[in-house]
Amino acid sequence: SQQGEEDPQALxxxxxxxxxxxxxxxxxxxxxxxxRQNSGRGLVHLILIRSNEREKHSGRxxxxxxxxxxxxxxxxxxxxxxxxxxYFCATDEKTxxxxxxxxxxxxxxxKA
Amino acid sequence: xxxxxxxxxxxxxRRGQEARLRCSPMKGHSHVYWYRQLPEEGLKFMxxxxxxxxxxxxxxxxxxxxxxxxxxxxSILRIQQxxxxxxxxxxxxxxxxxxxxxxxxxxxxxxRLTVL
Numbered sequence: 001s002q003q004g005e006e007d008p009q010a011l012x013x014x015x016x017x018x019x020x021x022x023x024x025x026x027x028x029x030x031x032x033x034x035x036r037q038n039s040g041r042g043l044v045h046l047i048l049i050r051s052n053e054r055e056k057h058s059g060r061x062x063x064x065x066x067x068x069x070x071x072x073x074x075x076x077x078x079x080x081x082x083x084x085x086x087y088f089c090a091t092d093e094k095t096x097x098x099x100x101x102x103x104x105x106x107x108x109x110x111k112a
Numbered sequence: 113x114x115x116x117x118x119x120x121x122x123x124x125x126r127r128g129q130e131a132r133l134r135c136s137p138m139k140g141h142s143h144v145y146w147y148r149q150l151p152e153e154g155l156k157f158m159x160x161x162x163x164x165x166x167x168x169x170x171x172x173x174x175x176x177x178x179x180x181x182x183x184x185x186x187s188i189l190r191i192q193q194x195x196x197x198x199x200x201x202x203x204x205x206x207x208x209x210x211x212x213x214x215x216x217x218x219x220x221x222x223x224r225l226t227v228l
Contacts, residue, residue, distance in 0.1 A: 023120045030213070031215070033171035033216065041222075042203060042220050043155070044207075044219070045216040045218070048215060088154060090217075098166050098210065098214055100157070100205075100217055101157055102147070102156075103152040103154055106154060107152075109162060
């Protein structure tokens, strides 16, 4: 089952601009995570936000979580060409063994 | 401390052959997850294993696919009698915890299966 859905599917911006990606999910969660995937590579964990948190920062990343709307956003400030990648949100699905479910991702392209 | 190791990185099989993908989790991690990814798509959950146990295999096709995580050695995802539709990247992830507070997953670089 697909828990998180990212929006937009693709995003193209100029270097230095901010990039905002959104994620919506369907069921109650314990936490929400964001991952990054460079082309042809594995996923790398960026940040985790718990259900009782509303906002979290890590360097140029800012994540918000609105459990009433079942949505999260990832903001990358002052983007760089090296930020070009796919970004996925992931939530834990509390059925059976608490597996982590990923959305379809947002493909970000940062032009130099 | 080596990360999650997957091999082979690339595998080519003809229809009807078997594909065997291996994953060695990070040291100290006893929880392993397998995901499948088609080009330009997200990761689809397949199976979650803990040492010697399958915890959740709800994403695994009922036929031809199997997974194991023995007490010793890597986790193995086995696809029998492969078909063209099995062509995809298969990612393994591990974590030191499972259940309610699984937290961060550590991913390997994936195994790319091409079925001719």
